[in-house]
Amino acid sequence: MSGTSVEGTWDLVIATPIGRIKAVVELRRENGLLTGTARGAGEEVPLSELTHDGARLSWKQAVTKPMRLNLAFDMTIHENTLTGHSRAGRLPASKVTGQRRDRPMTA
Template sequence: MSDPIEGIWDCVTVASFGTQESVFTIVRDGDTFSGTNIADVGELEVQDGRIEGHRLTWKMPTTKPMKMTLVGKAIVNDGKLEGVVMLGAFGKATMSGVKRG
């Protein structure tokens, strides 16, 4: 049986200033994970990824449009990901995704 969390996720993030599609890759290591989130604005590296049951939390440093650390929280259930990303001074965005495969 495959891991319900690890894998490649096709995601959409919706913020007040627009919508962005991305490919979120999760590489699990017990109750932690690493990976990347790749979108039109570039590739963001996952840091401090944690897994508690079906709940995920992570950080992603970015320099676009300014230097800040994005903070994500999501729940994974039946091949779907639903969560929020805190965008520093830009508020928050909703994030949803579907697991490939």
């Protein structure tokens, strides 16, 4: 058992050198696999290499706005809060915080 549920909708704020960027990440389980998408800056992208191990959550995503970047997120979950950072290639890491918007649905 992973112990901490991550399914749901998360409101993220990424503190970048060019300002704060808001994004929404949706995480869900499909056939036992964790999948997700991220929305922000007028685009929606799938999450890749999504892993959840205990209180640690990490994923990668590509964005084209405000510029074309491949981002890697490394987050820690504490109840309904996410904290961590994202990194784009050799650029400095950006602090990321998030709050769960809704509770996970149970069947």
